[in-house]
Amino acid sequence: MNELLFFFHIFIIVCLLLISFRMGKLFLICTIAFQGVLANLFVIQQIELFHYTVTSSDVFSVGSLLGLYLVQEYFGEKASHEAIFLTFFLLLFFLIMSYIHVGYVPSILDNTQSSFLTIFSSAPRIILASMISFCLMQKFSLFFYKLLKKNTSFQGKMFITLIGSQLFDTFLFTFLGLYGIIASIGNVLFLSSLVKILTIAASQLSLFLIKKSLSPGVHENLPI
DSSP states (O other): OHHHHHHHHHHHHHHHHHHHHHHOHHHHHHHHHHHHHHHHHHTTOEEEETTEEEESOHHHHHHHHHHHHHHHHHHOHHHHHHHHHHHHHHHHHHHHHHHHHTTSOOOTTOOOHHHHHHHHSSOHHHHHHHHHHHHHHHHHHHHHHHHHHHHOOOSOHHHHHHHHHHHHHHHHHIIIIITTTSSOHHHHHHHHHHHHHHHHHHHHHHHHHHHHHSOTTTTTTSOO
């Protein structure tokens, strides 16, 4: 069941990115930034996928990078840096507001405080590590894609950029957030990288299927 939901999730993210792209730069940048918040919110949730335990946030991480690629390719490097800055600002705002929120003394009628405490205050190191690695990964993605675009002419630069950036994010987050906490860093690196590569491949397939499903002329301005 999780596997079907996983691929459906990727397809929906791609569709929403394309819709935001058609609505303009502001919508696309906001979609990227919001996915950054969602990725950091869900990073502590673990799910079973293909009989392995993985985090549920990888789809949002890949989706935000795909959106960042679209911003840089169609709206310029300045707009892509605006997207990174907005993402970092919202992540910082989210983190500060989360800790203020759980600081309130709940009413005796409230039954949600324990859930909020579990989500927002149980792993500050993980949340901070996720924020740092996420923003640095976006910076690395822009640099890597620009380098490939300038020095190579082969197709698939976006695919290579996404994989390289996600591997960078996986290594950085694992060592910043999980080193010394989990028993096997190697297993986490392998599984996280595998899931992210699968997510990237599925997102590219979704783009291809969307393009094939559109009639000639409709997708002339779509980034696919």
